[in-house]
Amino acid sequence: MPEGHTIHRLAQDYAAAFTDAPAPRVTSPQGKFADSAALLDGTPLTRTEAHGKHLFLGFGAPGPAHWVHIHLGLFGKVAFGAAPPPPPTDTVRLRLVNDTAYVDLRGPATCALITEPEKRAIHDRLGPDPLRPDADPEAAYRRVSRSRSTIAALLMDQKVIAGVGNVYRAEVLFRHGIDPYRPGKAVTPAEWDTIWHDLTALMREGVRNNRIDTVRPEHTPEAMGRPPRVDDHGGEVYVYRRASLSCHLCGDAIRTADLAARNLFWCPTCQKN
């Protein structure tokens, strides 16, 4: 379920299992990364880093000589386990194994060996990431406030803000009653400040729990006396994938539409601003 929180969590988990440890065996059973895997095999994993939905694994010390750039895309997945690993299936793009742990990467949109300058170029084309300490929310607002695109499209644009995906965009707009079709240039500085800081808090919690929860304590199923969620995306939400179900707050039907090539969900009654 790869939005930015997932990738930051993966950076932590890769580090916990493979840094400060003997160099892992690196393989690519699926084959597409085989040459690079052979090059890295036996080199220690020394750093891991996330920016938006991009994951970077640094091999070699001290400033990593090699970076593996991973992007999960829509359905890439990572699976950690205790050593010894099971025989790999033929879809495992990248496997790391040491004496205590293994990790398998399947179905990524990107898994490539890159250099430090290439890595820098990726950072340069990404907007600020609410989960990174170096993030500058003003840089994002400069783009938002100049754009005629809708706020819903801008939140999904990784050049504007990195790490927000379809769930966080729908949920943060609901939480602040903002009409997803409002043009970016009509978003006030105060509103952007609210959106940014709420995203920071929500996504930090997402990293901690490894899932997306956006429902305030007073609106949980227990607090509202309604049945718990039925959807299988993993967390408790207001509108995401709840098309035609009733809004938790006002009871009106949640709507859905295509926006920025994805399914948008919103409550037309609660999000009129």
Add this chain to the structure above:
DNA sequence: CGACAATGAAAAA
């Protein structure tokens, strides 16, 4: 067993 959807984004047109 094929069709299809899914929290993404780049390339092609």
Add this chain to the structure above:
DNA sequence: TTTTCCTTGTCGC
């Protein structure tokens, strides 16, 4: 704006 790529699970026949 449309097509393409990556994988897995589910649904319908």
